[in-house]
Every structure is written in structure tokens, then in C-alpha cells.
Amino acid sequence: MIIGRCVGETSLSEVNFISKKMPKVGEYVSLSYDGKNVLGMIDSLVRGSVSLNGEIYNPDTIEMIKALEGDDYYIKGKIKILGDFDDNLRLPRTPAPPGTPVEIASSDVLDVIFKSENSLKLGNLINQSDVEVNVDINKMVSRHLAILAMTGAGKSNTVSVLIDGLLDVNGAIFVFDMHSEYSNCEFQNGEVNLIKPVINPIYMSFEEIKGLANIKGSAHIQERYFRNAFKQARAIVKNGEADTTDFLQIIYDVLNKRFNNEDIPSSEKNKIMDVINKIEDLQDKYGQLFNTNIGNILSKIELGKVNVLDLGHSDEFAAEVLVSHILRNALKSRKASVHGLDENGLEFPVFFILEEAHILAPNSRNPSSKFWISRIAREGRKFGLGLCLVSQSPKSIDHDALSQVNNMIILRLVEPQDQRHVQSASENLSEDLVKQLPSLNIGEAMVLGLMSKVPTLVKIDEFKGRSHGGDIDIISSWSSYKSNKDESLKKDEKELKDLGYNY
Structure with a gap:
């Protein structure tokens, strides 16, 4: 379906178009020219009118023009060129001619782009809900990931969906659980292996x-x-x-x-x-x-399970030491195992998920955890160690650590400083895409990086297992406390009356 045509000067990376039909930001379009079928993504849209321009200052004049012309408006937008979908999404060598038709990309084309081997289903396209969005697991783990959002936007659900998908391929996941969110989770594709925060010194x-x-x-x-x-x-x-x-x-x-x-x-x-x-x-x-009777904490990690280190009762300094200790030993052990120097080393790749990454790798301080997070981000790919940084305060995460992450799932972000910090750390996040972040609904995300062939707006699947990452029901908690208090008082009164006390 043709929705518009290219206008003005075009380039290899973007084109402007005019339309009479309203598409959606983030929607995929196709342009056919010079024997190529090119995929694009609508970056921005404006709606305007030639007659009702900004030089009119009398509301009565506006009413008169509307009565004569009706709803005569145009839609102008910008399309980011993603590549030739018949040539493995390579960028074309020639720009689209002005007047080239702009069509909504077909579901068949998008299905091919978002389906691949060794993939994990995140959800469905926001604008075309019949198209599933799958990401490449190998590129997600080896090239690291950041999940960023304001509080309440759906981070915990996103992490749980990822974990369940990795368990489905027998993955080894290690979660630094800062708030005891995952200790009692129930996943469809695997079990939780709870690890106590104890180190053999x-x-x-x-x-x-x-x-x-x-x-x-x-x-x-x-x-x-x-x-x-x-x-x-x-x-x-x-x-x-x-x-x-x-x-x-x-x-x-x-x-x-x-x-x-x-x-x-x-x-x-x-x-x-x-x-x-x-x-x-x-x-x-x-x-x-500390406990001298246990082995190396790495020996507790099990393949095919989500290994959860419960740090809910540990303070910030203890958490930093535990993260530093585990990441340092994991890198050392994987190097020895890969090079055949230690038969008892860490024998399989591990994907580390770090909740509250802005505490463990902060901009403002230099704890040992920050050093080893950055070290794994730089070297872990060679040895099968992946990182996932999860945070509701992106601006507080160390810029070096964040810039080493080649994949991002960004849910709703409203704070301008958060947006700028993330944009400066990601070459794939354009100014126009940044402008879309405040308008995302709960559970909607922008997916960028090597794990996805193209930037994507996704409605993340709802986690089907049981988790504890949601907000507390404040009113129910108050009511429950009052009810329990009243019952306790009545019980005390009855016991006193039974003993013969009257008051």
C-alpha cells in the first residue's frame, strides 16, 4: 500500500516524504528504485496545512478557511534507510529519486528480518502486532546488553522474559539480585538455583x-x-x-x-x-x-538454571565485593578453561545479569565492581562471558561500561539527562529515536544493536511465570495491617476478660 512519495533532496541514509495518510513513527516502509528493494523506518512525523499556516493570528479566519477547505492537511515525515532487504540489509549505493513511492513493508518481509536461528522471542512489533521480534542470542550474550528504563516501565518483566528464553536453550544465567526479586521466581523453562552470598576467603x-x-x-x-x-x-x-x-x-x-x-x-x-x-x-x-568450609562460589553455578545470588540483605559495599570477586574469578577461570590450563575451571559460558547497575558501576565512584564490570565488557566476549546491565538511572552508570555494551533494550525514559547519557553511549540511537522514548507505554521498548538486524519498537511479551518485581499494593498493605492490629487488640481484650478483668 503506497502511503506517500519521497520529496526534496534524498541521501543514502535518509529521505523525506509527503503523505495524505497518517502512518506511525517506528513503522517499517519499503522503497523500490534502481532495481533495489530498500527497507526504511519512519523516524519522525509532522502534520500541517498550507492554508492554516503560522502566519494566521485570527481564530475567525481559521474557522472560515476550515469551512471552505475542510480538513485539508498534509503529513511530512523522515525515513531512516536501513538497507536493501534483498542484499542482507546492505546500505544502497544510490539515493532514492524524488517521487519514489513509499509503501508499508509487508509482514512477509518483516518475518524474514526478525526470524533467525539461535533466537529468543522478545515480543511483537508495536505497529504490526502480527510480526514476532526475535533477537540473536549469541550476539546478545557475547556483545553484552543493557536494559534501561524509568521505574515502573517494565524492566523486571523484560529481564524475566529474557531469562526464560535463555533457559529454553539450556543457558547458564547468573543474576546479582539486589532486591531479592528473583529468588522465588518460577520460570517455565528452568529452575532457580539460589546461591548464598558467602565467599571462601x-x-x-x-x-x-x-x-x-x-x-x-x-x-x-x-x-x-x-x-x-x-x-x-x-x-x-x-x-x-x-x-x-x-x-x-x-x-x-x-x-x-x-x-x-x-x-x-x-x-x-x-x-x-x-x-x-x-x-x-x-x-x-x-x-x-566469609566461610572457609565452602568451595569456590563459581562451582555453585549450574547449567540450564538461573543462578541467583540474593543480595537483598547485603549492603552496598558487600555487594560490590561479591560482584568484583565473582567476575574476577569467572574471567580468570574461563581463560584457564578455554586455554586448557585448568580442567576444573568454569567449563561453559555464563550470562551475568546485574540489577542496579548504577550502584555497581557508578559514574561518581570507582569501586572494584566497576573495574571488573568494565573488564568483562572488554574481554568477556572472547571467553563466553556476557553482561546485562539493568538500571532505572542510566545517567548514573559509568559511561565507559555502558559504551562497551553493543545491545540495548530501552523502555520508557523521560528524564533528559538519562536520554542524553544513553545516546552518547550508543551509536545506534539517533536524536529522532530518542524523542520517542517518553511516549513509550509500559512494556514497550526500543531494541537496538547487533542482536537485532534493525532498530525495533517492540511490545515485550508478558512473563508467564511467577515473579515479585511489581509495585507493592499500598492500600492493601495498610488495610491488612489495620485488620491484623484490630484482631490482635480484640484477642488481648478477650484474654483479659477471661482472666476476670473488666474495664
């Missing part, structure tokens, strides 16, 4: 535990004492010489033994005591994080 780096102990980089003397005690404690555990499974207690004992050495001068003892005090604080805050 013999697999930790000194930098990971130093941050928890609040020893600053400028405290060189404290760092030296702590480093020596850490190394000794780890050797004691590895050699089976420890009397306790409490790793921090072993460090404490090492330092205390040195403190009680009569040959140590008092000035040095004061420095040792400073470190001992920090160890005691560390025991109070993070003692539950």
Missing part, C-alpha cells in the same frame, strides 16, 4: 577484603600489617592448620600474636592495634560473608 584478593575493612589507600602502614596478616591467615587455612573456620578470627589472632610480642616497640604496637580495631569492626559488619 582463600579465593579472595587482598583488595577485595581491604575495602570491607575500610583501610584507605593512603594508610600505608595499616595496609602493610593487614596484608601480611591476610597472607598468613590464608596460608594457615590452605594448610589445614586453623583451629577455627572464622577467617577474620584467624587474622585477628595473627595480629594479636604480633601485638603481644615483647620485642615489638610501643609505636609499632599502636599501629597494629589500629588494624585490630578495624578487624573487629569487620567481624561485626561482614563476618557472615
